[in-house]
Amino acid sequence: MPRSLSRGVVALLLSCTLLMTTAACGGDDGQSASGAATPTASASFEQQKLAKTRFVANAGLAAGATYQWIVKPYRAGRFQKGADGRTLALVKAGLAGAFTYNRLKAALNNAKGDPLLSKAVVPLAAGIESLKDLGTKLGKGEAGAADVGAFEGIINSVKDAGKSAGAEVVEQVPSTSQLGGG
Numbered sequence: 545m546p547r548s549l550s551r552g553v554v555a556l557l558l559s560c561t562l563l564m565t566t567a568a569c570g571g572d573d574g575q576s577a578s579g580a581a582t583p584t585a586s587a588s589f590e591q592q593k594l595a596k597t598r599f600v601a602n603a604g605l606a607a608g609a610t611y612q613w614i615v616k617p618y619r620a621g622r623f624q625k626g627a628d629g630r631t632l633a634l635v636k637a638g639l640a641g642a643f644t645y646n647r648l649k650a651a652l653n654n655a656k657g658d659p660l661l662s663k664a665v666v667p668l669a670a671g672i673e674s675l676k677d678l679g680t681k682l683g684k685g686e687a688g689a690a691d692v693g694a695f696e697g698i699i700n701s702v703k704d705a706g707k708s709a710g711a712e713v714v715e716q717v718p719s720t721s722q723l724g725g726g
Contacts, residue, residue, distance in 0.1 A: 596654075598650075599706065602648070603703065603706055605647045606643070608716045609640040609643050611717075617636075617637060625685075634684070637687070638679050639679070641679025641680075641682045643723050644695060652672060664706070
């Protein structure tokens with residue numbers, strides 16, 4: 545009985561953490577809710593450069609989180625039943641999944657500020673949207689090879705699209721406090 549109680553507590557904590565993380569991340573990428581300011585003619589070039597920079601930063605964080613806390617542990621067998629540290633690996637994977645989805649949505653919004661980048665990345669919107677519930681699935685330990693492959697495939701597509709638009713994405717591993725929304 546104590547083992548099932550501890551599993552229930554872990555499941556409850558994981559659910560609360562995922563809900564708070566997605567609420568805390570919120571998708572705020574620096575734009576106000578009332579609408580974006582209209583750029584002046586002299587600031588349009590700077591805003592386009594800034595859009596690429598922000599895209600690269602957000603996509604890099606998403607790529608780093610995916611590889612560090614989803615792909616590597618999966619390939620190492622850390623998500624399999626009975627594996628040492630499985631629960632912690634699943635919690636981190638769930639947080640990384642929610643974080644990755646949030647940063648990819650922000651990167652997609654950043655790409656809209658640059659015409660060339662927008663043409664390269666916007667077609668990936670449906671693929672990014674398909675990742676929405678995979679963070680929860682990872683956290684519950686229900687994800688399989690296809691789910692991990694979906695994260696990896698979308699990340700590679702975003703990196704390729706960025707590179708084709710002159711905005712090469714470099715992986716940046718986020719800290720655990722960034723994963724938790726802190």
